[in-house]
Amino acid sequence: MKELALVTGGGGGIGAAICRALAPEYRLLVAGRNAARLQAVAEEVGATPLELDVTDSRRSQKVAAEHDIRCLIAGAGFGRSGPVGAADAIASLRSHLETNFIGAVRLVELLVPRWKESGGGRVVFIASSAALDGYPYVSAYAASKHALLGYARSAAKELARHRIAIQILCPHYVDTPMTAASVARICETTGRTEAEARASLAQKNPGGRLITPREVAEATLELLRSPRTGVVLELVGGDSIEREPGLSLD
Numbered sequence: 001m002k003e004l005a006l007v008t009g010g011g012g013g014i015g016a017a018i019c020r021a022l023a024p025e026y027r028l029l030v031a032g033r034n035a036a037r038l039q040a041v042a043e044e045v046g047a048t049p050l051e052l053d054v055t056d057s058r059r060s061q062k063v064a065a066e067h068d069i070r071c072l073i074a075g076a077g078f079g080r081s082g083p084v085g086a087a088d089a090i091a092s093l094r095s096h097l098e099t100n101f102i103g104a105v106r107l108v109e110l111l112v113p114r115w116k117e118s119g120g121g122r123v124v125f126i127a128s129s130a131a132l133d134g135y136p137y138v139s140a141y142a143a144s145k146h147a148l149l150g151y152a153r154s155a156a157k158e159l160a161r162h163r164i165a166i167q168i169l170c171p172h173y174v175d176t177p178m179t180a181a182s183v184a185r186i187c188e189t190t191g192r193t194e195a196e197a198r199a200s201l202a203q204k205n206p207g208g209r210l211i212t213p214r215e216v217a218e219a220t221l222e223l224l225r226s227p228r229t230g231v232v233l234e235l236v237g238g239d240s241i242e243r244e245p246g247l248s249l250d
């Protein structure tokens, strides 16, 4: 029987593309908060929709206890820009950490004890280029993604002997609703057209173009098939860059 994979943030953007790429090889739980969007993706790829807010620890415990999940693709996340020193800076840090960091690693913490007993498991964290570098006006988002990378590096080394693989994907700008929201903000604050704003973000990617969600999905599949753990892969809008090779699972 195919292994069961849980994709958080699976109702749209990168997560939905990952569900499409994984569907031939895995049974899928497609998780998120928006029931209608989950249902649409689930029907399209033949997955089971699962309402799960990753900041809800009780619901996360229930999901981990009730399903024999062998792979976790932690895609749920959000980013909101704001200056250092803003009145809501600490609240913003807390909410970014709660979703992007704790929300992702809580599921790992819940799944690892069973994986240690049953011969292994696999995790792909959808981090960001903001896990590798800092950028103006996204300190809370970057902090949450740096935290994810730090956790993943340590967990990968600790868990390799249990055949538990922890991989980290770091995409630059991807063509999803999250980037569309950034485009809308640029238009609002600068008066640029949508095309100009999109082009300005594409230019910031080292490859000079936006990454497609499908490219992120294919990289996820590649990392799931890897015989190594702790691999850090940077997606730039061109050939991907292996920033850290990780170590062998054997």
Ligand SMILES: NC(=O)c1ccc[n+]([C@@H]2O[C@H](COP(=O)([O-])OP(=O)(O)OC[C@H]3O[C@@H](n4cnc5c(N)ncnc54)[C@H](OP(=O)(O)O)[C@@H]3O)[C@@H](O)[C@H]2O)c1
Pocket (backbone or CB within 6 Å): 008, 009, 010, 011, 012, 013, 014, 015, 031, 032, 033, 034, 035, 037, 052, 053, 054, 055, 074, 075, 076, 077, 078, 079, 099, 103, 126, 127, 128, 129, 170, 171, 172, 173, 174, 175, 176, 177, 178, 179
């Ligand atoms: N777009 C980019 O340029 C880019 C670049 C690098 C990394 N990333 C990362 O890639 C991941 C996916 O982003 P995306 O671009 O696909 O953005 P998106 O279209 O806005 O999707 C984000 C997903 O996260 C889910 N989500 C947010 N908060 C959640 C919560 N508390 N519990 C459960 N699900 C939650 C949303 O689902 P619901 O609304 O249904 O809950 C949504 O499906 C994020 O972690 C993001 O940081 C994105």
